[in-house]
Amino acid sequence: MQVQAIQVACSNCNLRELCMPVDLTETDVAKIDQLVQTRRKIKRGQALFTAGDPFTSLYAIRTGFFKTSVVTDGGLDQVTGFQMAGEIMGLDGIVNQVHRCDAIALEDAEVCVMPFERMEELSREVNALQHHVHKIMSREIVREHSVMLLLGSMRAEERLAAFLLNLAQRLHARGFSRSEMILRMKREEIGSYLGMKLETVSRTFSKFVDDGLILVNQRHVQILDADGLHRIVHTAQVD
């Protein structure tokens, strides 16, 4: 496990508005800079944590791209999310002080380690941080609701269209192109996340290409007609 002392304080981090509260007083800023003492580098394919690991910290992604997934004793495997810079991982560990999913780096990554006890302490002193923690968790709950909607009521094309639009939107919020992206995950992982088989993912990609909605070259995807994709998602009608 690669651990290293930190070079950049939160207050100077370019991801600050993504993972930390804004509108802090100077003294609050100074306190929060104490929170992240270490960073960890994770090589592609390596786990940041796996189910069963004791929970000690939340992790903010500084660079790289992750997937989180739950596994059952039966061997079932479900990808529960894909995380990118500025997003927080590890929230599932708080209840029982044990991680309940795996977090795997899909490309070389670096995360900020935020010891949770320290966060709770600081939250009592810095109201903005307290509220921020609550918001992060609430946001995750809302996100999962929308995944439930996707898995529970949409068909394959709608799911994949929604997935691509969501990825593009998040990447764009981080300064990348709104229409072009490199997928960090394989078809099988997309399929697991979206509740469909990898063959169906591949076929649906091909269909979108035939319909002139996107261009696909392996993991390079270009969105040609975002409105068309939106229309597919919202064609998801009740009878």
Added chain:
Amino acid sequence: MQVQAIQVACSNCNLRELCMPVDLTETDVAKIDQLVQTRRKIKRGQALFTAGDPFTSLYAIRTGFFKTSVVTDGGLDQVTGFQMAGEIMGLDGIVNQVHRCDAIALEDAEVCVMPFERMEELSREVNALQHHVHKIMSREIVREHSVMLLLGSMRAEERLAAFLLNLAQRLHARGFSRSEMILRMKREEIGSYLGMKLETVSRTFSKFVDDGLILVNQRHVQILDADGLHRIVHTAQVD
């Protein structure tokens, strides 16, 4: 909207260990008793809150049974959960100060209103409450992961078996029979939650009856062979 002053303090509530932290000092108990100043009664079919309502409070169910669901502009409808006594609703509202789902009473109900600003204040003073709030939210995230697993990787029979076992287990934790229950929701709502059509829910119930796993009489369900149901859930194998 029915609001009323409170008769039972948290410290005397029989649901205390379900919705409040344990191991409090006397002074902490006194503080927490200040949290719930009002209760609200909700008639069957009425909404406690709906998507778009401003968020002010979390709600602890004292009696009754709820469903929560998200609706899209497209008219899609997804039940995201069923809640019973001692469980907390409203967590989705924290991020943007707006509720993002509907909470509908499936039987006459009463909830304790917990103003969230008050909770944040108290959390700064009472460490146990702070940690408790974090645990509640984390537990909800973990629960939703398991729903994603269910929706993403299980087939109809596995989903319904898992659903029945989960309900039975939660009811049993509240002192009810481990094997007999009255469903508070209709087939359509079960179907929405489990990502299947009401006809499929009905057919699957019938199959379980044929197989001697359960007895069904409308909404009265009796589990005859819990092990058999467990086997169905865990037969969910990866090849």
Added chain:
DNA sequence: CGACACCTTGAAGAGGTTCAAGAAATGTGG
């Protein structure tokens, strides 16, 4: 008791899965 909502069951059909084969990319060792 009649109207309405809810549930069950059948038959036909669609959407997605499974199995299989081959193509394209990626990694490895000489």
Added chain:
DNA sequence: CCACATTTCTTGAACCTCTTCAAGGTGTCG
């Protein structure tokens, strides 16, 4: 740097699960 092995992706064809549509049954409540 090339040959080979491995992984990942695409596509086809048959099959299966679940949905859709339809009709009839059952329960409930004014």
